Amino acid sequence: MSFIKPNFRHPGHKPNALGFLPSDYEGLLSTLCAGCGHDSIGAGIIQACFELNIEPHRLAKLSGIGCSSKTPAYFLGNSHGFNSVHGRMPSVATGANLANRDLIYLGVSGDGDTASIGMGQFVHLVRRNLNMTYIVMNNGCYGLTKGQDSATADKGSKSKSGNANVFQNIDLAGLAIELGAGFVARSFSGDKTQLVPLIKAALNHPGFALIDVISPCVTFNNNPGSTKSYDYVRQHLEATATVDFVPPADVIEVNYEDGAEVDVTMHNGSQLRLRKLQPGWNPYQKDAAVRALHEASTAGEVLTGLIYVNEVQEDLHVMLNTCERPLNQLTERELLPPLQALDAINASLR
Amino acid sequence: MQAHPVINDFVVRFANVNGTGSASANNMFAKAIFRMGIPVTPKNIFPSNIQGLPTWYEVRICEKGYLGRREGIDIMVCVNAQTMKNDIAALPSGSYFMYDSTKALHQEHIREDLHYLGIPLTAITQREYSDPRQRLLFKNIIYIGALSALIQLDMDILKEIIVEQFQGKEKLIAPNHQALELGNQYARENFECPLQFRLEHRELLGDKILYEGNAACALGAIYGGATVAAWYPITPSTSVVDAFADYAAQFRVDGETGKNHYAILQAEDELSALGVVIGAMWNGARAFTATSGPGLSLMQEFLGLAYFAEVPAVLIDVQRTGPSTGMPTRTQQSDLLSAAYASHGDTKHVLLFPSTPAECFDMTRSAFDLAEQLQTPVMVMSDLDLGMNDHLSEPLQIKSETKFLRGKVLTAQQLEDIERFGRYLDVDGDGICYRTLPGTHPTRGMYFTRGSSKDEYASYTERSDAYRQNMDRLAKKWETIKSYVPSPQTYQADYCSREGMAFFGTSCHSALEARDELNNSGLTLDVIRIRAFPFHAEVVDFMEAHDRVFIVEQNRDGQMRSLLINELGIDPQRLISILNYDGLPITAKNILQQVLSSAGHQAATTASLPGVSS
Numbered sequence A: 001m002s003f004i005k006p007n008f009r010h011p012g013h014k015p016n017a018l019g020f021l022p023s024d025y026e027g028l029l030s031t032l033c034a035g036c037g038h039d040s041i042g043a044g045i046i047q048a049c050f051e052l053n054i055e056p057h058r059l060a061k062l063s064g065i066g067c068s069s070k071t072p073a074y075f076l077g078n079s080h081g082f083n084s085v086h087g088r089m090p091s092v093a094t095g096a097n098l099a100n101r102d103l104i105y106l107g108v109s110g111d112g113d114t115a116s117i118g119m120g121q122f123v124h125l126v127r128r129n130l131n132m133t134y135i136v137m138n139n140g141c142y143g144l145t146k147g148q149d150s151a152t153a154d155k156g157s158k159s160k161s162g163n164a165n166v167f168q169n170i171d172l173a174g175l176a177i178e179l180g181a182g183f184v185a186r187s188f189s190g191d192k193t194q195l196v197p198l199i200k201a202a203l204n205h206p207g208f209a210l211i212d213v214i215s216p217c218v219t220f221n222n223n224p225g226s227t228k229s230y231d232y233v234r235q236h237l238e239a240t241a242t243v244d245f246v247p248p249a250d251v252i253e254v255n256y257e258d259g260a261e262v263d264v265t266m267h268n269g270s271q272l273r274l275r276k277l278q279p280g281w282n283p284y285q286k287d288a289a290v291r292a293l294h295e296a297s298t299a300g301e302v303l304t305g306l307i308y309v310n311e312v313q314e315d316l317h318v319m320l321n322t323c324e325r326p327l328n329q330l331t332e333r334e335l336l337p338p339l340q341a342l343d344a345i346n347a348s349l350r
Numbered sequence B: 001m002q003a004h005p006v007i008n009d010f011v012v013r014f015a016n017v018n019g020t021g022s023a024s025a026n027n028m029f030a031k032a033i034f035r036m037g038i039p040v041t042p043k044n045i046f047p048s049n050i051q052g053l054p055t056w057y058e059v060r061i062c063e064k065g066y067l068g069r070r071e072g073i074d075i076m077v078c079v080n081a082q083t084m085k086n087d088i089a090a091l092p093s094g095s096y097f098m099y100d101s102t103k104a105l106h107q108e109h110i111r112e113d114l115h116y117l118g119i120p121l122t123a124i125t126q127r128e129y130s131d132p133r134q135r136l137l138f139k140n141i142i143y144i145g146a147l148s149a150l151i152q153l154d155m156d157i158l159k160e161i162i163v164e165q166f167q168g169k170e171k172l173i174a175p176n177h178q179a180l181e182l183g184n185q186y187a188r189e190n191f192e193c194p195l196q197f198r199l200e201h202r203e204l205l206g207d208k209i210l211y212e213g214n215a216a217c218a219l220g221a222i223y224g225g226a227t228v229a230a231w232y233p234i235t236p237s238t239s240v241v242d243a244f245a246d247y248a249a250q251f252r253v254d255g256e257t258g259k260n261h262y263a264i265l266q267a268e269d270e271l272s273a274l275g276v277v278i279g280a281m282w283n284g285a286r287a288f289t290a291t292s293g294p295g296l297s298l299m300q301e302f303l304g305l306a307y308f309a310e311v312p313a314v315l316i317d318v319q320r321t322g323p324s325t326g327m328p329t330r331t332q333q334s335d336l337l338s339a340a341y342a343s344h345g346d347t348k349h350v351l352l353f354p355s356t357p358a359e360c361f362d363m364t365r366s367a368f369d370l371a372e373q374l375q376t377p378v379m380v381m382s383d384l385d386l387g388m389n390d391h392l393s394e395p396l397q398i399k400s401e402t403k404f405l406r407g408k409v410l411t412a413q414q415l416e417d418i419e420r421f422g423r424y425l426d427v428d429g430d431g432i433c434y435r436t437l438p439g440t441h442p443t444r445g446m447y448f449t450r451g452s453s454k455d456e457y458a459s460y461t462e463r464s465d466a467y468r469q470n471m472d473r474l475a476k477k478w479e480t481i482k483s484y485v486p487s488p489q490t491y492q493a494d495y496c497s498r499e500g501m502a503f504f505g506t507s508c509h510s511a512l513e514a515r516d517e518l519n520n521s522g523l524t525l526d527v528i529r530i531r532a533f534p535f536h537a538e539v540v541d542f543m544e545a546h547d548r549v550f551i552v553e554q555n556r557d558g559q560m561r562s563l564l565i566n567e568l569g570i571d572p573q574r575l576i577s578i579l580n581y582d583g584l585p586i587t588a589k590n591i592l593q594q595v596l597s598s599a600g601h602q603a604a605t606t607a608s609l610p611g612v613s614s
Helices: A037-051 A067-074 A089-099 A111-115 A119-128 A172-178 A192-204 A230-236 A286-298 A316-320 A339-348 B022-035 B081-089 B121-128 B132-150 B155-165 B170-190 B213-223 B238-251 B270-282 B293-298 B300-309 B336-340 B357-374 B384-388 B412-417 B464-481 B505-520 B537-545 B559-568 B588-597 B601-608
Strands: A059-063 A080-083 A104-110 A132-138 A183-188 A208-214 A237-239 A241-246 A261-265 A271-276 A302-309 B009-017 B040-045 B054-062 B075-078 B096-100 B115-119 B209-212 B228-231 B263-266 B287-291 B313-321 B327-331 B350-352 B377-383 B390-393 B448-450 B499-503 B526-529 B548-553 B575-579
Touching: A037 A067, A037 A132, A037 A192, A037 A208, A059 A067, A059 A089, A067 A080, A067 A104, A067 A132, A080 A089, A089 A104, A089 A119, A089 A132, A089 A316, A089 B228, A089 B263, A089 B270, A089 B287, A104 A111, A111 A119, A111 A132, A111 A172, A119 A172, A119 A208, A119 B270, A132 A192, A172 A183, A172 A208, A172 A286, A172 A302, A183 A192, A192 A208, A192 A241, A192 A302, A230 A237, A241 A302, A286 A302, A316 B263, B009 B022, B009 B081, B022 B040, B022 B054, B022 B132, B022 B155, B022 B209, B022 B390, B040 B390, B075 B081, B075 B132, B081 B096, B096 B132, B115 B132, B115 B170, B121 B132, B121 B170, B132 B155, B132 B170, B155 B170, B209 B213, B209 B357, B213 B238, B213 B287, B213 B313, B213 B357, B213 B377, B213 B384, B228 B238, B228 B270, B238 B263, B238 B287, B238 B384, B270 B287, B270 B293, B270 B300, B270 B313, B287 B293, B287 B357, B293 B300, B293 B313, B293 B336, B300 B313, B300 B377, B313 B357, B313 B384, B327 B384, B336 B350, B336 B377, B336 B559, B350 B357, B357 B377, B357 B384, B357 B390, B357 B464, B377 B384, B377 B505, B384 B505, B499 B505, B499 B537, B505 B526, B505 B548, B505 B588, B526 B537, B537 B559, B548 B559, B548 B588, B559 B575, B575 B588
Parallel strands: A059 A080, A059 A104, A080 B448, A104 A132, A132 A208, A183 A208, A237 A302, B009 B075, B075 B096, B096 B115, B228 B263, B228 B287, B287 B313, B313 B377, B350 B377, B499 B526, B499 B548, B548 B575
Antiparallel strands: A183 A302, A241 A271, A261 A271, B009 B054, B040 B054, B209 B390, B313 B327
16 A cells, blocks of 8 residues: 555646646545545546546535545645535535535535435435535445445445345435436446546536445455445446547537437537437436336346436526625625615614 | 502513414504603513414513513403413402403402403404404404503504504505504593503603514624525524525615525525535635524534634524423523533634624624634524514614625735645634635645644644644634623723622623612622623623622523633632523513522621611
8 A cells, every 4th residue: 555645647648728737636645445446436536627627726625524525635636625524515515605606516425424424415405406516435335434334235235244234225326316416327436437427527517416436345345245346346237328528619420320329418518428228218317217227226237327317407596596796706895785774774673 | 549650660461362463463562662762672472383372472661771571460461261360360469451351251260459451352343344354353453452542552653653564555554543443442431541550751762773683683694794594494593584585685686687695595404504604604605594502402513613624604593492492482591501612522612692682783793704703603692582572772883884804814816925825824823824715726725624633734634743733723712712702791880899790691681670679779789791702801800800790691500600610710609690591581570589599698798788688
């Protein structure tokens, strides 16, 4: 395990359109276990932000508590971060977004942080359609407290202790669709080819975007019998479609194979191109998406890819009719009533 | 035989059924007395219920200007059969009992020592109105009309209030005026008017206003620049956010775009409400939440985060009777300890104690300045009595050139000019560090906010020395805070007694009345009104200058006394609790009796106090 982050970077790395190098999107050296899936997701976030030409200071990263919630220290070191309290990142993100709607908000959470202690906050975050990307690093267990089952552990899945989980699992992707989320994806930390375009698409989605990323815990939940191990997930991956993210400036080369492709246009003109693998699946149809999730689950498979999308939704600022200018930039001039208003109020109270 | 008249000094209590429209009639009663220039204190004593349960409205009229609740009822207006038996039993001898005489009083309700004023309210409304809703509502107006004759409540003022109340619904004015006249006429024809207890016009109120504390807090948040309000509905704080929504709709909508310069979010619980506030203030918007005891309990976790990560937050705690659900519609000052030391670990929080609506306005407004300057949560500790009742108050005031004091927030240019930014670096030596807002500078000023231990540059650390240095700096900041919080109000130029009395919030009115009463009987107490925690140096001075200090508060365990002992190291023997915790506002009589009967007090004072007999 490394304890010093090498300064060496691939000499072939070229800056992005803003002049930033990939290293400008990196963070501190990870203190997670060697081989942890979470670090692969962090690398995916770094790549996605680099390729999207995001100005690091225009993004705020927020998290709760747990292994997953530590990771914002390991990516986007030039962005403000907020490692809040266990399961409460959704409310902090809501406040931050209300204060400044111009920044990009990236939330990182875990299965314990989201599906157990933070479930109340998570479901209401989805209902609010807060414009943010919410990545769950889902390993089915509590790593920092040494491997207890979490609420996303599949029923019957065995942890390192050898005991099978007796409780029904919570499917965060299915739940988010039911609650009205406009962008719901699932991926695998070991599949960067799929994960990076999904992160890019999520960051471009004009509302709440969930990516539930199966991310094996190499220390406590990577054993035979676990349904969140590298081996199990690799063997049971079932993708909805291959995913390509096409930024708005790029020319889209359409190569239609009859009925096999779906192009999803994002609000800013970028496109998400999906090559369908699942018969009957339709990312625009809630019921078809939920059915596909159920069928995969029944078959013991992990359905990945973009599962559901509805890009024509009103985000929280639209619902609350807030002004275009970020609230944190309003000054005394806009915020204070005229002087004589107080006299009128006093007069009305006599 | 007519007893000698009592002018402008009595208590009227109305016994009503919740949800029958009595509130607006009763409010009109208090407002009319206010407009007659006479000090008046109305208090709702209401159930945790929307319709059907008993509710009372108690109005103290006091020419001397004492605004606390007074024990004893002089006139009871009972329009609730459910409570009639107890309402009659509660009356002192010689008081008046007004009731609906459509049905004869039951024999068990007759007391020889009371004056009965029977008015056939139901019969009159049956005769005069056909609409069932009007029959219900106008009963209330009729008894106000009767009172106008009985206690000389100015009929023209009542009519004027009705005209104002029904602006835009003018056709309701005439029937309301008619109901007033019906009551007035009945009283004049059937009783000897006026009664012993009666009103006379005065001009004692100057430019004072009659206002609710919750609305005043809401307006304070408007003038404090709050743009984000996050909350979870809870009695008795709900009307803070309701009023904020009304004022924001009035003052905060962009005239051109129709867009809001504010956001109000009803969260899923109080945890979330405070999380939203913290997220917003972390990101540079002024934000607040309003809650009460049970909500404050849920907010403990986030208060610890905001204390340790040094994120500003503003809370308005409208205290109610605890513990647990307690009595949700009764008042208390019982959240002090759980607010002052909220959350696990070593934490301390800034508390402000308003006593009047004007102070609710000022303190809420300045709470935003304090929270941002001090980078920590600030709690405005109101209570149900102050928040949900109309109070006589100084008018609201604000300086003409109000600037928000945003504290130590670095701009992009300032970040250019400094060598290395350290979020928790005590550059100025006052324990308060510089912070940055997300999005300020492309390459400088970024830091990681966390509830875990960190060094001066906000990097995670488990080094004992770094942890301790940070905790010591927070303690230093706490010392700095003492010079920022409002000083106490003192009521004497020089100390003139070895004994003192300290109070805060809504206890102040009755405490001041008790002080005067004690003074009349020869016992002089120096008094002080505490306005903030941590304690200002003047509070320390007061405690040191007196051998014994009575601490007046509305909870069972003497929470303010505990804070004083704990923070100032005062000998507990020197602080004597004067307590009231029955859920009703404390009275002067209660304070007076407790002071006079306090253990050791008589031995210490009666020798020099000829006026006080043991």
